[in-house]
Amino acid sequence: MSFITSPALAETGYVVLAPHTSPIDPAEWLDLDYVGWRSSGVTRFAPLASYAGDIECNGFWNHTPPRTDKDGVWIASQTEKAPTLTRLAQEPGANVGRCRVIELQPNSYADAIYNLHQDDNNRLNEDGTGWVVRSFVNLTEDTESMLILREDRFDPATELRLALPAGTRMIVDTQRFWHAVWHRGATPRYSLITSLTSGPELDAYISAQHGDPHAESVTLDPALVEEAQVELHRRIEERRRAFEAQGIVMEPPVELY
Numbered sequence: 001m002s003f004i005t006s007p008a009l010a011e012t013g014y015v016v017l018a019p020h021t022s023p024i025d026p027a028e029w030l031d032l033d034y035v036g037w038r039s040s041g042v043t044r045f046a047p048l049a050s051y052a053g054d055i056e057c058n059g060f061w062n063h064t065p066p067r068t069d070k071d072g073v074w075i076a077s078q079t080e081k082a083p084t085l086t087r088l089a090q091e092p093g094a095n096v097g098r099c100r101v102i103e104l105q106p107n108s109y110a111d112a113i114y115n116l117h118q119d120d121n122n123r124l125n126e127d128g129t130g131w132v133v134r135s136f137v138n139l140t141e142d143t144e145s146m147l148i149l150r151e152d153r154f155d156p157a158t159e160l161r162l163a164l165p166a167g168t169r170m171i172v173d174t175q176r177f178w179h180a181v182w183h184r185g186a187t188p189r190y191s192l193i194t195s196l197t198s199g200p201e202l203d204a205y206i207s208a209q210h211g212d213p214h215a216e217s218v219t220l221d222p223a224l225v226e227e228a229q230v231e232l233h234r235r236i237e238e239r240r241r242a243f244e245a246q247g248i249v250m251e252p253p254v255e256l257y
């Protein structure tokens with residue numbers, strides 16, 4: 001398979017861009033229509049672009065006819081309420097697939113580690129076309145929270161932790177990384193997540209926004225990390241047994257939405 005990928009993401013699989021510094025009216029995300037859609041943790045989603053312009057979050061490959069995560073249809077009733085968010089999603093000039101605001105309730109580090117998953121952005125993607133990656137804009141001021149990225153799901157030595165103050169912008173190959181957010185706030189975290197197609201437009205945008213593939217990783221107490229590893233394996237085993245009791249073989253947690 002030879003997809004078009006971004007050279008800027010080749011080395012580490014992510015870049016942190018210059019932050020978005022002008023304040024955005026919280027009404028742009030609070031007034032949107034949300035759908036209950038369980039992702040990594042306790043979440044809801046407000047789609048801005050979907051398969052056919054409806055307020056739903058299903059993967060484009062789960063519709064008829066199925067397609068990959070490209071050519072999302074903007075939802076006028078949502079984008080009218082969120083002009084800045086819509087502009088931020090469209091700003092790279094790359095093809096947009098799914099675009100939505102995610103609302104995540106506070107969780108623990110151990111929860112986040114258990115929630116680690118790889119996205120399925122490139123299902124049905126055609127060889128020779130652009131690889132789909134994700135952009136994130138953190139909307140709420142979550143300085144104590146972090147996006148956790150692991151090359152190896154079970155190896156904390158491969159872990160990178162990117163802090164999430166308001167306006168943090170990142171582009172991540174979320175199909176490469178095991179990822180989840182540890183949200184330490186008392187109120188929900190909101191983030192704009194957009195599926196973008198790799199290509200010259202995205203490359204130019206990353207360059208113009210000073211994409212940094214070596215951002216600083218938040219340091220954590222090794223004891224906390226070790227405890228979470230133990231808890232991860234305990235929960236996986238607990239889940240495996242529950243599935244086994246129902247005669248189901250547990251699949252790895254690949255995101256299907």
Ligand SMILES: [Fe+2]
Pocket residue numbers: 117118119174179255
């Ligand atoms: Fe994900």
